[in-house]
Amino acid sequence: xxLFPAFFLMDDANVVIFGDGTNAERKARLVLKTPARISLVxxxxxxxxxxxxxxxxxxxxxxxGSALDTACFAIIALDDDDAAQAAYELAHAHGVPVxxxxxxxxxxxxxxxxxxxxxxxxxxxxxxxxPVLAKDIRSKLETLLPExxxxxxxxxxxxxxxxxxxxxxxxDRRHFWEQALRGPVAEAVYAGNxxxxxEIMAKSLADFSGDQSKTAVGPVxxxxxxxxxxxxLTLKAFRLIQQADIVYHDKLVSPEIMDMVRRDAERVPVxxxxxxxxxxxxxxxxxxxxxxRDGKRVVRLKGGDPFIFGRGGEEVEALRIAGIDASVxxxxxxxxxxxxxxxxxxxHRDHAxxxxxxxxxxxxxxxxxxxxxxxxxxxxxxxxxxxxxxxxLISERLLAASLDAETPVAVIENGTRTxxxxxxxxxxxxxxxxxxxxxxxxxxxxxxxxxxxxxEAQTQIxxxxxx
Ligand SMILES: C[S@@+](CC[C@H](N)C(=O)[O-])C[C@H]1O[C@@H](n2cnc3c(N)ncnc32)[C@H](O)[C@@H]1O
Numbered sequence: 045x046x047l048f049p050a051f052f053l054m055d056d057a058n059v060v061i062f063g064d065g066t067n068a069e070r071k072a073r074l075v076l077k078t079p080a081r082i083s084l085v086x087x088x089x090x091x092x093x094x095x096x097x098x099x100x101x102x103x104x105x106x107x108x109g110s111a112l113d114t115a116c117f118a119i120i121a122l123d124d125d126d127a128a129q130a131a132y133e134l135a136h137a138h139g140v141p142v143x144x145x146x147x148x149x150x151x152x153x154x155x156x157x158x159x160x161x162x163x164x165x166x167x168x169x170x171x172x173x174x175p176v177l178a179k180d181i182r183s184k185l186e187t188l189l190p191e192x193x194x195x196x197x198x199x200x201x202x203x204x205x206x207x208x209x210x211x212x213x214x215x216d217r218r219h220f221w222e223q224a225l226r227g228p229v230a231e232a233v234y235a236g237n238x239x240x241x242x243e244i245m246a247k248s249l250a251d252f253s254g255d256q257s258k259t260a261v262g263p264v265x266x267x268x269x270x271x272x273x274x275x276x277l278t279l280k281a282f283r284l285i286q287q288a289d290i291v292y293h294d295k296l297v298s299p300e301i302m303d304m305v306r307r308d309a310e311r312v313p314v315x316x317x318x319x320x321x322x323x324x325x326x327x328x329x330x331x332x333x334x335x336x337r338d339g340k341r342v343v344r345l346k347g348g349d350p351f352i353f354g355r356g357g358e359e360v361e362a363l364r365i366a367g368i369d370a371s372v373x374x375x376x377x378x379x380x381x382x383x384x385x386x387x388x389x390x391x392h393r394d395h396a397x398x399x400x401x402x403x404x405x406x407x408x409x410x411x412x413x414x415x416x417x418x419x420x421x422x423x424x425x426x427x428x429x430x431x432x433x434x435x436x437l438i439s440e441r442l443l444a445a446s447l448d449a450e451t452p453v454a455v456i457e458n459g460t461r462t463x464x465x466x467x468x469x470x471x472x473x474x475x476x477x478x479x480x481x482x483x484x485x486x487x488x489x490x491x492x493x494x495x496x497x498x499x500e501a502q503t504q505i506x507x508x509x510x511x
Contacts, residue, residue: 047154047171054078058114060103060140062131063121064090067145071119072100077160083111085131112138117153120144148172157182162194163201187279196233200225203245210253220252226287227341228263231371262368264332264342266356268349268375272298273460276376281345284373285309288343290335292328296347296486298461315347325355329362336368347486349377353403353429377401379427382459382488386466387498395493396425404431404438404489411437420445425492432485436475442491447471452496457487468501 057080061068064086072093075082082100084093089102103111108131112118118135120142122128132150135142144150156167157178166185168178190196200221211217224230224245232241265284270276285291285305293302294315305311314323314331323331328344335342350356350372363370379401383390390399400419406412411434419426420442431438432455443449449472457465467481471491477483495501 047169049156049167049169051165051167052116054080054116057081057116058083058111060085060108060111060115060118060135061121062086062108062118062128063123063145064088064093065121065123068119068121069093071121071143071145071155072096074155074158075119076100080116083108083115085111108134109138112140115140117141117143119155120147120150159185159189160194161189161191161197163197164189164194188283190234190279190283192234192236195238196225196230199229199233199238199241199245203249207249210249216252220249223252224248228369231263261339262336262342262363263371264336264344264363264368265371265373266344266346266350266359267373268354268377269293269297269301269345269347270376271348271378271381271460272296272301272458273381274298274300274304276381276460277301277304278373278375280373281375284343285345287341289340291343291345292332292335293345294347295322297345301345325358326362329359329366332359333363333366333368336363336366346375347378348381349375352377352379352401378429378459378486378488382456383427383490385460385464386454386456386500388454388490388501389494389497390425390427390490392494392497395423395497397423399425399427401427401429404428404434410434411441414441416441416445419491420447422448423493425490425494428489428491430485431489432478432483432487435478435489438489439471439474442471447491451491452493452501453477454490454495454498454501455481455483455487456490457483457485459488466498466500468495468498468504 059075059080060083061072062085064084068084069090069092072082072084076096076099083103084100085103085105085108087105093100112135118140120128120131122131128144128147128150132142132144141152142150143153143155154169154172156169157175159166159182168181170178207217207220211220229241229244229248232244267281267284269281282304288306288309290310290312291305292312292314295313296315302311312331314328332342332344344359346354346356348354356372360370360372379390391397402414402419403412428438449470451471453469453471453474455467455477465481465483467477467483469477474489
């Protein structure tokens with residue numbers, strides 16, 4: 045490690061910046077995010093600096109030495125080589141370390157790519173080898189760190205003395221902080237509920253100091269994993285599956301997403317595929333409740349969105365009855381994922397003014413008792429979930445309700461996954477399309493004029509007509 049990262053405390057710091065151009069402005073803007081005072085060594089105050097009079101003052105070049113007397117570091121942002129060299133020597137004569145923009149030979153330290161989340165600051169440096177790479181790494185970190193992680197660190201700082209007083213032993217304190225900063229306190233802060241977080245913190249500390257064996261119970265996170273493409277997972281879902289101790293997952297959750305679960309977490313398949321229930325719904329409730337009561341961080345991971353034909357509502361209810369908080373993290377439903385992947389707009393000003401999601405599978409088997417007349421009306425899109433097995437009946441009911449036999453349909457299997465299959469035709473040929481294209485599911489049926497819009501729909505329909 046040629047570079048040694050260290051963070052300056054900037055509360056009472058002075059920073060000297062030589063220059064008044066764009067580079068000086070960029071560096072000044074970084075320093076202005078801290079409470080430090082800036083002495084700007086220039087002939088006159090540039091326009092960009094005028095709004096910061098409370099934190100930044102002009103120092104004439106002949107007086108730079110006295111500004112350097114109290115400086116913790118100096119930044120040289122001068123175009124002229126001789127002037128930059130002179131500034132460097134002056135700073136060194138005052139024992140002040142220097143960063144000179146674009147002049148590696150005049151740098152005692154480099155300024156890293158900075159990720160600023162309030163009390164949490166991360167710095168990424170490549171020693172000038174590849175600044176773009178440092179920026180890319182910072183962007184990746186930005187997507188991983190919750191926006192309010194700084195607020196969580198600030199809360200921890202406020203509570204540190206109280207925790208120290210309540211919990212004598214180092215290991216107790218470590219356990220307590222692990223629970224607090226990875227559990228409900230953190231979730232409340234991330235959700236913007238600072239007052240709630242303070243309450244939970246007070247209660248957790250009282251519980252923990254009263255009975256060290258007590259463990260925090262819940263919340264259980266019911267998380268939507270999206271339709272399959274791992275890049276369609278939300279950042280929140282990603283964070284929660286990385287923190288979970290145990291993940292109860294459906295069959296529909298793709299293996300790429302399961303690979304993102306924390307390596308040492310338990311993975312329990314409970315899901316169903318086409319009527320085959322690995323664990324009955326009540327059993328899933330019992331498992332989640334038992335794990336939460338054991339103090340585990342539980343995630344229930346479901347395909348698509350938990351509240352779209354996902355039985356998420358029943359799970360929330362079962363947890364509520366058991367006195368355990370549930371949080372629901374939405375996922376991209378397969379309807380949206382499949383439509384986007386096929387380039388098929390579910391609504392369109394000229395073709396569909398509404399979209400309806402229906403299930404094609406009745407609780408007791410067969411096709412459900414839907415409002416077929418309503419669904420057969422023009423200028424709308426109908427998306428059928430779980431409709432592969434009942435497709436012949438669905439087509440029959442819609443045609444009997446006077447839907448035009450030429451109405452386009454798209455059947456999309458394994459949407460957004462590498463094995464996605466799309467087949468097009470019209471409602472009268474729905475059963476045949478499924479049969480001839482070997483569609484087994486999971487698949488959606490998209491019915492309405494919009495299903496004829498993708499370019500590939502036109503060619504597939506034509507080729508079927510020719511066949
Ligand atoms: C029990 S429902 C769950 C729906 C899920 N909650 C959602 O929002 O997508 C299962 C049905 O969703 C549809 N489905 C789920 N993932 C799919 C995918 N990747 N491609 C096509 N259809 C999918 C199929 O109709 C499947 O039978």
